[in-house]
Amino acid sequence: MSAHATQQEYASRFFSYVRVSDPSECWEWQGGKDKFGYGMFNTRVEPGKKKVWIASRYAYTITKGDIPHGLHVLHRCDNPKCVNPNHLWLGTQRENMADMAKKGRRKIGSAPTCQKGHLRTEQSTRLDASGYPRCRICRNESEKARIRRRRS
Numbered sequence: 001m002s003a004h005a006t007q008q009e010y011a012s013r014f015f016s017y018v019r020v021s022d023p024s025e026c027w028e029w030q031g032g033k034d035k036f037g038y039g040m041f042n043t044r045v046e047p048g049k050k051k052v053w054i055a056s057r058y059a060y061t062i063t064k065g066d067i068p069h070g071l072h073v074l075h076r077c078d079n080p081k082c083v084n085p086n087h088l089w090l091g092t093q094r095e096n097m098a099d100m101a102k103k104g105r106r107k108i109g110s111a112p113t114c115q116k117g118h119l120r121t122e123q124s125t126r127l128d129a130s131g132y133p134r135c136r137i138c139r140n141e142s143e144k145a146r147i148r149r150r151r152s
């Protein structure tokens with residue numbers, strides 16, 4: 001494909017890597033994937049420079065429009081290979097983590113304790129602003145230390 005391929009040519013090449021089926025079923029990416037199983041797709045932004053897309057982001061962009069800064073493309077089906085636009089929706093990292101927890105896929109952490117040795121439980125762990133699990137005990141201790149420093 002030339003460096004000046006049109007969006008339509010890229011879309012055609014993109015869908016040549018997709019096993020399209022019923023609109024309610026997953027449309028699985030058949031091309032290269034990253035270590036997490038997400039499809040990867042390349043386009044050229046200018047001669048000699050390519051842009052590597054996560055396939056689901058590219059599918060969303062060409063079928064539904066631009067993705068606002070700070071939002072992620074999430075899967076209703078939880079299938080990282082799926083690029084069916086009917087299965088894709090936009091959300092924040094926090095919404096992604098909440099969706100994962102709701103579906104029973106969120107791991108509090110692979111270690112049984114945080115870095116300071118506090119036991120990881122649903123009650124002692126919260127999602128931070130980015131949607132990542134954090135130890136509530138460590139957070140409380142840090143906040144108390146900050147208040148002590150301000151008072152002295």
